[in-house]
Amino acid sequence: MFCYQCEQTAGCTACTGSAGVCGKRADTARLQDKLTGALIGLARATEGNEYLITGDTSRLVLEGLFTTVTNVNFNNDTITELIRRVEKERERLVPDCFVCTVSCGKNNNYDMNNLWEADEDVRSLKSLILFGIRGVAAYAYHAAVLGYTDDTINRFFFKALFAIGMDDWGMDELLPIVLEVGEINLKCMALLDRANTETYGNPVPTQVPLTVEKGPFIVISGHDLYDLKQLLEQTKDKGINIYTHGEMLPAHAYPELKKYPHLKGNFGTAWQNQQKEFADIPAPVLFTTNCLMPPKKSYADRVFTTEVVSYPEMVHIGKERDFTPVIEKALSLGGYPEDMHFTGINGGKTVMTGFSHHAVLSVADTVIDAVKSGAIKHFFLVGGCDGAKPGRNYYTEFVKQTPADSIVLTLACGKYRFNDLDLGTIGGLPRIMDMGQCNDAYSAIKVAVALAEAFDCGVNDLPLSMVLSWYEQKAVCILLTLLHLGIKNILLGPSLPAFISPNVLQYLVENYNIAPISTPEEDLHR
The missing domain is CATH 3.40.50.2030 (Rossmann fold)
Structure with missing residues (x-):
């Protein structure tokens, strides 16, 4: 494998062994490269024919890019299926290319080794583009879940992927696109901000307790507020409390989420402490986006995934978002017999959020x-x-x-x-x-x-x-x-x-x- 997209990459150079520091196996890394190559192939096939791109095509690209973000998907089966869907979409959009024997780049996937083995400056600029649009895609995906999309943002993903696949481009061609990633991300963050605030209201400063009350509860981690809303709706009047974890903490500040009395507080600290903090809690944990670490055996049977998050043998909640398995697990485990008073890293008993x-x-x-x-x-x-x-x-x-x-x-x-x-x-x-x-x-x-x-x-x-x-x-x-x-x-x-x-x-x-x-x-x- 070759992967250096996160800060903790081995030796501050690259993960090249049998597994990455994040826990991703080498075969999974190769599949993620193949998925990226398929996305580049899709972008090259539609270059100059943007009218072919539909909303479903753009959503598929978002899903593909988001899947390759660190700590999202460790499941070879789901990545393989996503590769198949991308290739099928390319064939649907440009069917004539698949009876042609000339290799022009429009009828095959891009070989990511061309990127990893390129001149170091070209590799550096293309990596900035690739890793940047993976992040942008995550934000665009969250906005799309709430029904907010932007054609300018969606079209840029194809432009950026096409640029990554151009092996003869140098700094003059690539640097403007690097900076354009930043411009498009600003548009995307504004879009997601509007999606969240128009759906859930403007955040207000809120003090969030770190105490977990006695009784059944569910911990929800990640970023996707829509998943939290659906979980809150499905757990109403069931005697189950909901606690946020990690990047879900700011949810407490949104008026349309604050109104649920069983959204009680925040459990744990940052995502990288989950293997210790989840070890013996009597409750299930639902991962909605990235931040998943390979679950340890002590709590693996209590981990559920949804959206693009996936891990082998973990129960995955599909797009219908029926959280019944999570709810049943919470009721069977029962939670703590009495209130548990946890603290933050520095001993604090509450945290504040909501200063949008x-x-x-x-x-x-x-x-x-x-x-x-x-x-x-x-x-x-x-x-x-x-x-x-x-x-x-x-x-x-x-x-x-x-x-x-x-x-x-x-x-x-x-x-x-x-x-x-x-x-x-x-x-x-x-x-x-x-x-x-x-x-x-x-x-x-x-x-x-x-x-x-x-x-x-x-x-x-x-x-x-x-x-x-x-x-x-x-x-x-x-x-x-x-x-x-x-x-x-x-x-x-x-x-x-x-x-x-x-x-x-x-x-x-x-x-x-x-x-x-x-x-x-x-x-x-x-």
């Missing part, structure tokens, strides 16, 4: 006055994707050392390193504001732009520092969005992507002053 752009901008005058008076001297955006690799305690120490006259904005699962800390308030505003899931980077961008407008300056002139952690492909597309917006001086960690070649890194340094994190003490005074 709507919530923050509704008190914009308070924030602006606090800046003008000197009560708030600096903003730190500290967030991103978390992981298990040593060195991520940097983010906890960084937040602990932020000055008392600063605000910490955070989002995604990186917040679990510090979101249970009590750093006090400034003018009634909590010093730590959780803006939501990773896609809610859109909220952070909206707030930054609004502050820049209020102070008649550029975003780069604000007293704002961005200290980001990355793990998988959604973090890649968010980083590209920030670069598309011209935002500079981003600190990235805990290590730089293995797929960034020295020349591409130099370009990012020269044009955006992107840099790796060092120590909290040094970075706080940059």
